[in-house]
Amino acid sequence: MKIVLIGATGTLGRAIDAQLSASHQIIPVGRSRGQHQVDITSQASVEALFKAIGRVDAIVSATGSMHFGPLTEMTAEQFNIGLQDKLLGQVRLALVGQHYLEDGGSITLTSGIVANEPIRYGANATAVNSAVEGFARGAAIELPRGLRINVVSPTVVTESMDVYAPYFPGFEPAPAARVALAYQRSVEGPQTGQVYRVW
Amino acid sequence: MKIVLIGATGTLGRAIDAQLSASHQIIPVGRSRGQHQVDITSQASVEALFKAIGRVDAIVSATGSMHFGPLTEMTAEQFNIGLQDKLLGQVRLALVGQHYLEDGGSITLTSGIVANEPIRYGANATAVNSAVEGFARGAAIELPRGLRINVVSPTVVTESMDVYAPYFPGFEPAPAARVALAYQRSVEGPQTGQVYRVW
Numbered sequence: 432m433k434i435v436l437i438g439a440t441g442t443l444g445r446a447i448d449a450q451l452s453a454s455h456q457i458i459p460v461g462r463s464r465g466q467h468q469v470d471i472t473s474q475a476s477v478e479a480l481f482k483a484i485g486r487v488d489a490i491v492s493a494t495g496s497m498h499f500g501p502l503t504e505m506t507a508e509q510f511n512i513g514l515q516d517k518l519l520g521q522v523r524l525a526l527v528g529q530h531y532l533e534d535g536g537s538i539t540l541t542s543g544i545v546a547n548e549p550i551r552y553g554a555n556a557t558a559v560n561s562a563v564e565g566f567a568r569g570a571a572i573e574l575p576r577g578l579r580i581n582v583v584s585p586t587v588v589t590e591s592m593d594v595y596a597p598y599f600p601g602f603e604p605a606p607a608a609r610v611a612l613a614y615q616r617s618v619e620g621p622q623t624g625q626v627y628r629v630w
Numbered sequence: 631m632k633i634v635l636i637g638a639t640g641t642l643g644r645a646i647d648a649q650l651s652a653s654h655q656i657i658p659v660g661r662s663r664g665q666h667q668v669d670i671t672s673q674a675s676v677e678a679l680f681k682a683i684g685r686v687d688a689i690v691s692a693t694g695s696m697h698f699g700p701l702t703e704m705t706a707e708q709f710n711i712g713l714q715d716k717l718l719g720q721v722r723l724a725l726v727g728q729h730y731l732e733d734g735g736s737i738t739l740t741s742g743i744v745a746n747e748p749i750r751y752g753a754n755a756t757a758v759n760s761a762v763e764g765f766a767r768g769a770a771i772e773l774p775r776g777l778r779i780n781v782v783s784p785t786v787v788t789e790s791m792d793v794y795a796p797y798f799p800g801f802e803p804a805p806a807a808r809v810a811l812a813y814q815r816s817v818e819g820p821q822t823g824q825v826y827r828v829w
Contacts, residue, residue, distance in 0.1 A: 474705075474706055474707070477706075501772065502725075502728075502768075502769050502772035502773065503728065503772070503773075503774060505725055506673075506725060507673055507676075507718055507721060507722040507725055507726075508673070510718060510721050510722075510725065511714075511718055514713045514717065514718060518713065518757075518761070519706055519709060519710055519713060522706060522709050522757070523706040523709075526701075526704055526705060526706055526709065527706075529701075529702065545768075546764060547767075549767050549768040549770075549771050549823075551771070551772065552772075553768050554765055554768035554769045554772065555768070556768070557764040557765065557767050557768030558717070558721070558761040558762075558764040558765040558768060559761065559764075560764065561760045561761050561763060561764025561767075562717070562757040562758065562760050562761035562764065563757070564760060565745060565756040565757040565758075565759065565760025565761065566753055566756065566757040568746075568748050568756050568760075569701075569744070569748040569752050569753035569754070569755070569756030569757060570701050570753045571748075572748050572750070573700065573701035573702070573750065573751075573753065574701065574702075575702060624748075
């Protein structure tokens, strides 16, 4: 398959690339690195990306920023960061990308364990990740031509524990390579509207 | 209790007002009607509302617009309507309003059955309603001073079936008066971080 991988240069993206590139053609896309660059918060940038790449069999997104901070100091403007980036950015990849997918193709987005297991400073993340999963649930029943959409919800990734450990006390991390299996399952499997939890 | 009710002039809002006004002081707020007006998409408008009202014991929101339309024609700009209105609008009421709540006060927001049960043309609604529930889940663990936050998830309301019936085939509607009980449960009960499903 020809698979466009957005977020290819991140910790998770590199593991997904390693897992899928053995049997697929991966087009790596990063924010500032990779074969192509994209700003998922920009409609023009996402449209330009797909115009440059052309038709694909699968779209995999492992990218998106959110706002972390204490609820009592949080502003709506800060909350909107996650809505515009990890949420609407990934939705934009799906809405634009659906028209570039071959029949039977798939979209795989990324949420996270915080959707279900709130953490301190994580109100934006719980909302955003829940919304990404909700979007896939809603989109799955409408996609035509056998197109599929799923979400991978990783726990905190082992390779990121040096930064994130204080926010995830007692959470069991998973190596990026293990999380990458869930993306393969979404891309190569038959299901749609699923959330693959790696936790 | 002194309760500010945003969306007081809508079908659901009027039923909540009727249910709660027997034993509480309700401050009805509408978009263009009611004792006070607010545009929940405007930070200045929400701040002005709470400055005018002052401290309250409970904030109840039964308002917010979303985008409905076929996924294959949906744009990110359209999707953002629901993010800015029903999602960020209600989050803004909570983020600003938390500072006006008396100790032990509560926030009650509104999601909807489409969060869990997708309907045709409803990808935005499933995402937005899921995010509202996620926000409450995340916010509940951080609110200080015994403050609480819950969400009511109504099925399609009987009084709105003349408009919405075609989008909810076989869904069992609930009278607004029955849905209103869930708001009372959130306001007067002890729980936090809950989603009260009326379906």
